[in-house]
Amino acid sequence: MTERALEVEGLTVTFPGSRGLLSRRRPLRAVDDVSFAIDRGETLGLVGESGSGKSSTARGILGLVPVSSGSVRLDGAELTGLSGGDLRRHRRHIQMVFQDPYSSLDPSSPIGESIAEPMVVHERLGRGEAQSRVAELLDRVGLRAEHARRYPYEFSGGQRQRVAIARAIALRPKVVICDEAVSALDVSTQNQVINLLQDLRDEFGIGYLFVAHDLAVVRHISDRVAVMYLGRIVEHGPAERIFGAPRHPYTEALLSASPVPHPARQRERTRIVLPGDLPDPRNPPPGCTFASRCAHVMDVCRVEMPPVTQVDGGGEVRCHLHATPVSVGVPRASTPG
Ligand SMILES: Nc1ncnc2c1ncn2[C@@H]1O[C@H](COP(=O)(O)OP(=O)(O)O)[C@@H](O)[C@H]1O
């Protein structure tokens, strides 16, 4: 039987606008009605180009940015609306690993102290016990006990991420959010760190939200993948289906831009180059937010937000090309070309 670790429903994160002397900045909805669930021992990959709202989703789950609506349940317990000691008690079960390990490692402290800190705070461990737990954790992530006395700058990028992972798993969390945790590493180090994360997932039943801007990076670790564009999930499904038969034109473009392990198949594939940039998130277009860059855009796309449609092979897509034809006000135009 599977056990739900994290449930996110209708999460919306809005950064406030501002009123200057000459201009007024509108509020920015960085995350718009995002829903997903992660079981224990399962990995959900969250992908999308820079600015699509992945980090804001992660930070919204942790209550680090203003959540304007939605619900976040960790192991069945509602997190939104909690504060102080109540929030801290639940927050220990959900940890984060960032691209930049200095976000969690103090550059001026030996790494053993950084790893011990959450255990000292939450479990009130004494010095001796903390030291032996640090030694175990270092061993578990492929480092050595004597590394505890070294400083973050003395490690390579991959080793520093191992240290950050040791700190993240110290309290045996139910969920770990990895936000671009391997994005700065070279491919072979990426693979080693991903293998470590997979081993820890299988050993401790951790549920991962694995965030990356590159689809290739999430390929091997993800059971399911969600694709984000301008604050919304535009496609979601089992990893094999997303990689084998992507439905959303944005997913197709992301996939065409990321290398596949098979050189012959790579040659066969045409790279879809997306024109332009993400639209201004403070002033999103009506209808489908991808319309300004989509090769398949139809008239309906510019006026009506595409509905969520179930996909054969699992998951959902938000695109008029795949919407079940029902008689609605706006006629469906045919695909150009
Ligand atoms: N603290 C903040 N204040 C205002 N806007 C922000 C803040 N953090 C992120 N944003 C904006 O929210 C949008 C989503 O950003 P982010 O969640 O960092 O995307 P990603 O992680 O996918 O690159 C971007 O337009 C970004 O500029």
Ligand code: SF4
């Ligand atoms: S709804 Fe229209 S514009 Fe949006 S992705 Fe689908 S085809 Fe393209």
Ligand SMILES: [Mg+2]
């Ligand atoms: Mg980010």
